[in-house]
Amino acid sequence: MKKSKLTSLVAVIMLILLAATGCSSGNSATPGAGTSDTSKPASGKLDKVTLQLKWLPQSQFMGYYVAQAKGYYKDQGIDLEIVPGGSDIIPEQQVYNGVANIGVTWVSSLMKYQSKGWGLVQVGQIFQKSAMLLVSKAATGINSPADLKGKKVSSWFGGNEYEIYALLAANGLNKDTDVKLVQQDYTMNQLLKNEVDAASAMTYNEYGLLLESGLKDSDLHVINMNDAGVAMLEDCLFVNSDWIAKNQDLYVRFLKASIKGWADACADPEAAGKVVYNVDQSVSLAHQVYMAKEVAKLVVPKGFDPAKIGYIDMAAIKQTGDLAYKYGLLTKPAVISENTVTSKYWTEATAK
Amino acid sequence: MKNKVINLLWPLAFGVAIILLWQFGIFHKLLDLKPFQLPVPSEIASTLAANLPKTLHDCGVTISGALIGLIIGSFMGFMIAAMATFFPKWGYGGMIVVTALNAVPIVALSPIMNLWFSTGMAQKIGVVTVVCMAAMAINAYSGLNNLKPHSIDLMYSVAANKWTIFKKLRVPNSLPYIFTASKINIASSIIAAIISEYFASSTSGLGFGIKDNLRKAEMAMGWSYIVVASLAGVILYCIILLVERDAIKWHASQK
Numbered sequence: 001m002k003k004s005k006l007t008s009l010v011a012v013i014m015l016i017l018l019a020a021t022g023c024s025s026g027n028s029a030t031p032g033a034g035t036s037d038t039s040k041p042a043s044g045k046l047d048k049v050t051l052q053l054k055w056l057p058q059s060q061f062m063g064y065y066v067a068q069a070k071g072y073y074k075d076q077g078i079d080l081e082i083v084p085g086g087s088d089i090i091p092e093q094q095v096y097n098g099v100a101n102i103g104v105t106w107v108s109s110l111m112k113y114q115s116k117g118w119g120l121v122q123v124g125q126i127f128q129k130s131a132m133l134l135v136s137k138a139a140t141g142i143n144s145p146a147d148l149k150g151k152k153v154s155s156w157f158g159g160n161e162y163e164i165y166a167l168l169a170a171n172g173l174n175k176d177t178d179v180k181l182v183q184q185d186y187t188m189n190q191l192l193k194n195e196v197d198a199a200s201a202m203t204y205n206e207y208g209l210l211l212e213s214g215l216k217d218s219d220l221h222v223i224n225m226n227d228a229g230v231a232m233l234e235d236c237l238f239v240n241s242d243w244i245a246k247n248q249d250l251y252v253r254f255l256k257a258s259i260k261g262w263a264d265a266c267a268d269p270e271a272a273g274k275v276v277y278n279v280d281q282s283v284s285l286a287h288q289v290y291m292a293k294e295v296a297k298l299v300v301p302k303g304f305d306p307a308k309i310g311y312i313d314m315a316a317i318k319q320t321g322d323l324a325y326k327y328g329l330l331t332k333p334a335v336i337s338e339n340t341v342t343s344k345y346w347t348e349a350t351a352k
Numbered sequence: 353m354k355n356k357v358i359n360l361l362w363p364l365a366f367g368v369a370i371i372l373l374w375q376f377g378i379f380h381k382l383l384d385l386k387p388f389q390l391p392v393p394s395e396i397a398s399t400l401a402a403n404l405p406k407t408l409h410d411c412g413v414t415i416s417g418a419l420i421g422l423i424i425g426s427f428m429g430f431m432i433a434a435m436a437t438f439f440p441k442w443g444y445g446g447m448i449v450v451t452a453l454n455a456v457p458i459v460a461l462s463p464i465m466n467l468w469f470s471t472g473m474a475q476k477i478g479v480v481t482v483v484c485m486a487a488m489a490i491n492a493y494s495g496l497n498n499l500k501p502h503s504i505d506l507m508y509s510v511a512a513n514k515w516t517i518f519k520k521l522r523v524p525n526s527l528p529y530i531f532t533a534s535k536i537n538i539a540s541s542i543i544a545a546i547i548s549e550y551f552a553s554s555t556s557g558l559g560f561g562i563k564d565n566l567r568k569a570e571m572a573m574g575w576s577y578i579v580v581a582s583l584a585g586v587i588l589y590c591i592i593l594l595v596e597r598d599a600i601k602w603h604a605s606q607k
Binding site: 096116117158181190193195329 | 555563566
């Protein structure tokens, strides 16, 4: 009796182990399959590349959609699959696990993963400015960051809260005692219904939602992180260190096509918004076009040479790292080296 | 006695073996994971120890929301069942509504409750209430109506009125069913509370802790919250078991 119990126990363990190894070998096989062939584009056979977005398909990522629609990736011998993100899809994890080859994420978030030992490297910077705003209704009377004292402030958290922490600290406010921080959902209802005094908003998305809900610019007070000197960089491109070691040429081709797409999109955001709307109708055409116009200002800010799209501004990277360390996202200073952020593919892709 | 010890030792040994396999990286090898993807038990334990006050505070927030919702939901569920028993003609409509509500996923319920309530705690209680209502209503209804053959005839023969039948026959008969519902609800109330915190406009609670830390690559911290959540669930379940053992000693399941 006892013996048979023991055997069945062993059998169960064996089964579990078998299932586990089966899964793991299945997982590791998928990324390999897509990247095994990195031969020249001319042969007619396209290289498969997967791009993981940080969020839903929207004009925030219009450059890739425009490049896709105009066939720029095909011209470079790439068959690109764009994978939408979501609130609990984490690009860093997707790219590390090989679900996607290239990812879009915020620089501060990437730095956090890098500091924990994830072998990821930043290989391009699409947004040159921070799009983060802290918005309040004019009637609330928040005219400067110092007025936030005693107010209820909302953030999306999950790493998106550090510009607000930096803003509060830079203005002598304690994030734990001087304000009440709450989690914000992906609408602006909490602010509209006066459940919070100030809410996070991206220039290109949530601020537009407020305007679409009938409020005017004059009804709203805005704290811009760039003006407050606490801007952290957002949308960047990154890859798995092991993947890039074998696919440098493929990535450079991807970057060339993407930069071309972004240049077109920023030159004509109206058309880019339409392209994105045709891919995904989750929000209205008007909102996609609004977003495209705002995103263009982040990718090619005033005085920025459009030929330099994707350029990695090391001073801004350093500021992002310093703020992330100072305000508690990172437990040790960010390591900024060739292994964590490199401009060499961008230099190659933009060389004449 | 000897048998009891052996019955206890086997599962214990199995649990320890799992933790050892985990600690010494066997799972990591099998699943091709790095320690920063799946932290080892010792790291989770030390992280938990270092952040114990905060974790326990968050646990308190979640559990109190879950329990309040559980009590309100169970009470409402029982009332619906009683209604359906007393007034079978129209009262059964409530049962149908509650069964339909039961089919609404928690992930859909939470954002809806966000629109109705302005604080995270109220939203959480709202979600848990709805989730707990159905299991209690359905089980209590069975308990109030699946009576022993002839028992109701006996009550009629002594000219007992509806209320006496309810008090003396139906309610005692429903107790085992109510405990079954409570055991279902204690687990689902904690799950509902945690999931609702994923969406709540607050920054406390186990659900927020799990979500926020796993997104921020603080895997060990996220796992500490997971450990606390499951411990809390097990402890509450044990409490219900003990109460049940005491309350329905007469029932076959307790002999």
